[in-house]
Amino acid sequence: MKFFYHFGKYLLMMRDMLTRPENLHMYWKELLRQMNGIGVGSLIIIGVISLFVGAVTALQFAYQMGSTFFPDYLIGYIVRDTMIIELAPTLSGLVLAGKVGSNMASELGTMRISEQIDALEIMGVNPNGYLIMPKIIAAIFIVPPLIVLAALLGIYGGYWAAENYGISPANYQKGLLYLFDPFNVVIMTVKSVIFAFLIASVACYQGFYVKGGALDIGRASTRAVVYGSILVIFFDYIVALVLT
Amino acid sequence: MIEVKDLKKSFEDKAILKGITTSFEAGKTNLIIGTSGSGKTVFVKCLVGLLTPTSGTITYDGIEFTALSQREKKDIRTKIGMLFQGSALFDSMTVEENVMFPLNMFSKMTAKEKMDRVNFCLERVNLVGANKKYPAEISGGMMKRVGIARAIVLNPKYLFCDEPNSGLDPKTALVIDELLGDITHEYNMTTIINTHDMNSVMGMGEKIVFLHQGYKEWEGTRHQLLESDNETLYDFIFASDFLKELRKGAGQSIKLSK
Numbered sequence: 001m002k003f004f005y006h007f008g009k010y011l012l013m014m015r016d017m018l019t020r021p022e023n024l025h026m027y028w029k030e031l032l033r034q035m036n037g038i039g040v041g042s043l044i045i046i047g048v049i050s051l052f053v054g055a056v057t058a059l060q061f062a063y064q065m066g067s068t069f070f071p072d073y074l075i076g077y078i079v080r081d082t083m084i085i086e087l088a089p090t091l092s093g094l095v096l097a098g099k100v101g102s103n104m105a106s107e108l109g110t111m112r113i114s115e116q117i118d119a120l121e122i123m124g125v126n127p128n129g130y131l132i133m134p135k136i137i138a139a140i141f142i143v144p145p146l147i148v149l150a151a152l153l154g155i156y157g158g159y160w161a162a163e164n165y166g167i168s169p170a171n172y173q174k175g176l177l178y179l180f181d182p183f184n185v186v187i188m189t190v191k192s193v194i195f196a197f198l199i200a201s202v203a204c205y206q207g208f209y210v211k212g213g214a215l216d217i218g219r220a221s222t223r224a225v226v227y228g229s230i231l232v233i234f235f236d237y238i239v240a241l242v243l244t
Numbered sequence: 245m246i247e248v249k250d251l252k253k254s255f256e257d258k259a260i261l262k263g264i265t266t267s268f269e270a271g272k273t274n275l276i277i278g279t280s281g282s283g284k285t286v287f288v289k290c291l292v293g294l295l296t297p298t299s300g301t302i303t304y305d306g307i308e309f310t311a312l313s314q315r316e317k318k319d320i321r322t323k324i325g326m327l328f329q330g331s332a333l334f335d336s337m338t339v340e341e342n343v344m345f346p347l348n349m350f351s352k353m354t355a356k357e358k359m360d361r362v363n364f365c366l367e368r369v370n371l372v373g374a375n376k377k378y379p380a381e382i383s384g385g386m387m388k389r390v391g392i393a394r395a396i397v398l399n400p401k402y403l404f405c406d407e408p409n410s411g412l413d414p415k416t417a418l419v420i421d422e423l424l425g426d427i428t429h430e431y432n433m434t435t436i437i438n439t440h441d442m443n444s445v446m447g448m449g450e451k452i453v454f455l456h457q458g459y460k461e462w463e464g465t466r467h468q469l470l471e472s473d474n475e476t477l478y479d480f481i482f483a484s485d486f487l488k489e490l491r492k493g494a495g496q497s498i499k500l501s502k
Contacts, residue, residue, distance in 0.1 A: 023349045033336075110335070119332040122292055122404075123346050124321035 010205050016128040017136075027134060034138035038100050039146060045099060046092050046150050053087055054079055054154030055161035062165045072167045076175020079158030084184045085244075088151035090236050093195035096143060097228030101203035104135055105224035108207030109217035117208070132208065136200045143196030144189055151188065187243050191236060198231045245270055246291065246402065246434055251300035253286055260286045262458040263300070270401075271432040273425055273448045277440055278455035279480060284438045285406065287455065291436065292324060292404055293317050304402065322350055325395030327405040331387040333379040333394070339366070340375040343393045350398060365393040369423060385416035389423070396427060403428065405437040409444055417441065421448050442481065445469070454480065 021027040058079050065074070108131060111117050120127040155176065162172045203224040210220045246268040253261040260283045268274040278284050289295040291302055293309065302309045304320055312320070333342050343365055347358045366372060369389040379387055388408060395403060405424060409417035425448045428435040439445065445452060449466035454477050462477045469481065 026348055114330050114335075115328045115332040116334055118294055119326065119328060119334075121294060122321060122324055122326045123349065124318040125349055 006205075009209070010201070013128060013132065013205055013208060014201065016126070017133045019126050019129050021129060022125055027130065030130060031134040031138055034134045035142050037103070038096075038138050039142040041103075042096060042099055042146060043149075045095060046146050047153055049091065049095055050083075050088060050150035050153040051157035051160075053091060054083055054157030054159075057082055057087065057154070058158035058161040059165060062162060062167060071171075073171040073175035073178060075158070075162050075167060076172040077178045078175075079162075080155055080176050080180070081184060083151045083154035083158070084188050086236075088154055089147050089188050089191035089195060090232065092143075092147045092150045093191070093199065093232040093236070094229050096146075096195070097199045097203075097232055098225050100139065101199050101224040101228040102221040104200060104203035105207035105210075105221045106217055108132075108204060109210035109220045112208065112210045113213060113217060128208075132201075132204045135204055136197060139196040139200035140193055143199075144192040147188060147192040187239065190243065191239050194235050194239060195232050198235060199228045202228050202231060245305055246436070247301075247303040248291070249301045249303075251287070251290060251302065252298045253283075253290055253295060254298045260458055261290065261297070264455070264460045266453050266460055266463055268434050268436050269451065270434045271429060272435070272450040273428050274434070274436045274451045274453070275445055275449040276436065276438045276453050276455060277445055277449075277480070278461075279440065282455040283458045284440075284455055288404055288406055288436065288438045292326060293321065322398065323401040325398065325400035325403045327388065327391045327395050327403070327408055329407040329410055331379070331384075331391040333387055333390055335379055338376050338378055339371070339382065339390050342379070342390055343397050346394065346398045361397060362393075365397050366390075368396070368427070369393045370419075384411050385413075385420070388412065388416075388420055392420075392423060392427070396431070399431065401433060403433045403435040405435070405439075407439055407441075408437060409439065409441045414443065417443060418447070424448065445481075456480075 058075050061075050061078050062072075065072075108117075111131070117127045117131070120130060159169065159172050163169055206220040206224040206227070207217075210216050248264055248266050248268075251261055251264045252259065264287065276284050276287060286295060290297045297310060300310070304323075307320065309317065309320060333339075334345065337345065340362055343362045344358055347353060347361060351358065353361065362375075366375065369392050371386060371389045371393065374382060374386060374390075379390070382390070392408075403424075408420050408424060412420065421444050424435060424437065427433065437444065437448075446466055446469075449469070452462075452464060452466060452469060453460060454462040454474075456476050462472060462474045464472065469477070472478070
């Protein structure tokens with residue numbers, strides 16, 4: 001029953017968000033601020049994690065192939081496909097659920113507790129529209145390029161690790177071009193858009209309806225990360241089921 | 245003028261406001277007083293539309309606010325300024341941006357006109373030179389003044405203040421009270437202040453509504469307040485033994501100078 005209560009409230013929050021902006025310029029400014037926060041603010045963590053995940057994938061695959069007759073270039077092929085289809089979107093999704101999700105939930109929670117949301121409402125500004133919509137739109141536009149970057153850095157990390165392991169760059173590059181299916185990029189993009197929407201909207205829901213004090217902001221932030229991560233994994237499975 | 249008729253508000257089965265009828269006149273500082281838990285904050289939140297009353301009506305200059313849709317309420321809300329207990333300034337914006345926010349949202353002024361208006365309001369609340377500071381960098385009293393500047397920047401007809409003096413030292417509290425009184429008379433606003441600070445009550449209460457356990461227990465002016473024989477009101481005003489003794493010593497004749 002509780003699930004249906006929260007799901008209904010979540011849908012109402014999304015509905016209330018879709019009203020005509022009081023001032024388009026102010027919404028645009030807020031959208032750019034959010035894009036900067038989500039995009040630029042997450043670049044380093046996404047970059048570092050992807051680089052090493054790609055490197056580790058290459059090393060472990062090379063290690064497992066060590067005593068078999070598989071050709072070396074398959075390392076490039078494996079790193080490319082695992083990064084594009086699975087590791088870049090899912091791992092980045094989980095990282096963003098932690099970083100961006102907790103940030104959004106705590107920002108909105110603090111605004112709620114310190115009556116900043118009430119202040120907006122009294123002024124005649126729709127707080128759902130001004131605070132939530134730019135966050136969700138910013139996430140939908142910024143997360144996919146971040147995930148593309150994560151895939152590229154992961155592939156580069158694999159290249160770097162493979163070279164250090166003794167695999168020739170030419171072989172790795174041959175693997176990168178081997179049996180390339182552009183549809184995998186579509187899968188990655190679909191996943192990244194869905195994950196962005198889920199992470200942002202769930203975090204906004206958790207933060208927007210906080211009641212109580214500082215402790216409750218912490219709890220909302222934790223819930224945003226936990227539910228965001230679970231939904232990322234769940235929808236990862238659903239997308240894989242539908243698109244592959 | 246704001247008129248309230250038989251206002252009731254319950255949360256599930258707990259009644260907080262139990263039928264309040266009163267009115268708040270323009271150009272006056274109207275104070276809502278009462279002990280903690282008497283329903284003051286719920287009353288103010290109902291007045292500004294942050295809470296929907298269970299029953300009863302609220303009328304803003306003849307327009308029944310409680311009968312309006314959310315979209316229609318927006319028009320009245322642009323005429324409302326509110327000072328929150330914790331100031332509710334936007335953390336991510338500077339003092340200047342905070343005060344300019346309602347102008348950016350709702351006015352069609354040029355950038356220079358907006359800047360002039362912001363500087364005028366900041367000057368009006370004696371806050372010059374703090375334009376580029378963030379809320380975290382200024383004191384509680386300054387935050388309240390920024391809150392007042394933001395509340396009056398659009399020239400509101402109605403000004404609501406929730407505990408404007410909470411957390412302030414008595415001297416700063418006096419400054420804030422004077423400022424609110426001056427602004428009210430200067431712009432002929434309908435000002436409603438929710439407080440339990442007796443200094444404010446005695447200093448600026450042109451009309452006082454005393455709430456007790458969800459009912460309107462008493463209403464009148466600050467001059468009538470000390471002459472009232474309402475026991476509950478008496479217990480609230482002379483809550484401390486010190487004040488009770490002081491009143492006894494004065495032969496029950498503490499009076500306010502007109």
